[in-house]
Amino acid sequence: MPITVGIDVLQKASEKNYAVGAFNFNNMETLQAILEAASELDAPVIVEASEGAVKYAGASMLFNMVQALASQISIPVVLHLDHGKDFSLIMTALRAGFTSVMIDASSFPFEENIRQTKRIVDIAHAMGVSVEAELGTLKGIEDSVSVDERNATLINPQQAVTFVSETGVDYLAPAVGTSHGAFKYKGESRIDYERLKEVKKLTKMPLVLHGASGVPESIVEKAERFGAQLKGAKGVSDEVLQEAVTCGINKVNTDTDLRIATVAAIREVLANHPQEIDPRKILGPARTAMKEVVKHRIGLLGSTGKA
Numbered sequence: 430m431p432i433t434v435g436i437d438v439l440q441k442a443s444e445k446n447y448a449v450g451a452f453n454f455n456n457m458e459t460l461q462a463i464l465e466a467a468s469e470l471d472a473p474v475i476v477e478a479s480e481g482a483v484k485y486a487g488a489s490m491l492f493n494m495v496q497a498l499a500s501q502i503s504i505p506v507v508l509h510l511d512h513g514k515d516f517s518l519i520m521t522a523l524r525a526g527f528t529s530v531m532i533d534a535s536s537f538p539f540e541e542n543i544r545q546t547k548r549i550v551d552i553a554h555a556m557g558v559s560v561e562a563e564l565g566t567l568k569g570i571e572d573s574v575s576v577d578e579r580n581a582t583l584i585n586p587q588q589a590v591t592f593v594s595e596t597g598v599d600y601l602a603p604a605v606g607t608s609h610g611a612f613k614y615k616g617e618s619r620i621d622y623e624r625l626k627e628v629k630k631l632t633k634m635p636l637v638l639h640g641a642s643g644v645p646e647s648i649v650e651k652a653e654r655f656g657a658q659l660k661g662a663k664g665v666s667d668e669v670l671q672e673a674v675t676c677g678i679n680k681v682n683t684d685t686d687l688r689i690a691t692v693a694a695i696r697e698v699l700a701n702h703p704q705e706i707d708p709r710k711i712l713g714p715a716r717t718a719m720k721e722v723v724k725h726r727i728g729l730l731g732s733t734g735k736a
C-alpha cells in the first residue's frame with residue numbers, strides 16, 4: 430500500500446477503542462522489524478522518526494525506505510515525525526512526504542502552544558497531512574507529589590477542549606503521568622486514568638501515549654548479562670498500558686524497548702562470537718529481537734487484525 434495518512438488509521442482506532450503501535454526507527458533493520466511484525470499480525474502501524482533520526486539518516490532516506498517497504502505489504506503504514514520542536518524541521522518532514530507530524534510546543538505557555546500548533550495545522554492540512562500536538566508536561570508522577578504540582582504538570586481537561594477547537598489538531602498527546610526514557614519511575618508506574626478518561630470524554634478525539642515503553646525485565650536482564658549497565662531501568666507495565674488503552678489511548682509510542690532489545694542482541698553476538706566481523710550477523714539478531722518486541726506490543730494494544 431502507499432503510505433497512509435495518520436488520521437485515517439487513528440480515527441478508526443478511536444471509534445473502536447483500540448490503539449495503534451507507533452515505533453521509532455532510524456535504520457533499515459528497525460524499520461524491517463516493525464513492518465514485518467505488523468504485517469504478520471495484519472495490524473495498522475505507525476513508524477516515527479525523531480529530530481535525531483532525521484539528522485542521522487535524512488528525511489528523504491527515511492521516507493524512501495518506508496515507501497519501498499510499505500509498497501510490498503498490504504497493511505496501512507503511517508510515517509510520522511515525533512516531537513517536532515522546530516518549524517524548519519517540520520517543513521523538512523512535510524516536504525519529504527511524511528503523512529503525520531507532531532508539533533511539540535508543550536514547553537511554551539498555553540497561548541503560545543496554541544499559536545504554534547495552529548500554524549503547523551494550517552500548513553499540514555493544506556498538504557493532506559495529519560498533526561499531533563502535546564498538552565501538559567511529560568514527567569513521571571509519584572504518589573508523594575502534591576495535587577497542585579500534579580495539576581501544574583498534567584493536562585487540564587477543560588484547556589484540552591479549548592486547545593483542540595482553536596488549533597484544529599487531529600490527535601492529542603495528553604500528559605497523564607508517563608515520562609520518556611528507560612528510567613521512568615522510582616516506584617510503580619502511575620497514570621492518572623480519571624484525567625485521561627475526562628480528556629477523552631470532552632474531546633472525543635484520538636489520544637497518544639508518550640513515554641510508554643515497557644522496559645521488559647527479561648530483556649534488561651539479558652543486556653546486563655552481556656555487560657550493559659541499566660540498573661534501575663523501569664517502564665510502564667503491560668497491565669497499565671492496556672488500562673490506558675481502555676481509557677481512550679489510540680496511539681502508543683515505543684522507542685526505548687527497541688533500543689534495549691537491540692543492545693541485548695548485539696552484546697550477545699559480540700560476547701559469544703568475538704571473531705565475527707560481518708555486520709549482518711551482528712545486526713540480524715537485533716532485527717529478530719525487535720520484531721518480537723513489536724509483536725508483543727501490538728498484541729497488547731488490540732490492533733491485531735485491524736489492517
Ligand SMILES: [Zn+2]
Nearest residue numbers: 512639640682
Ligand atoms: Zn514522546
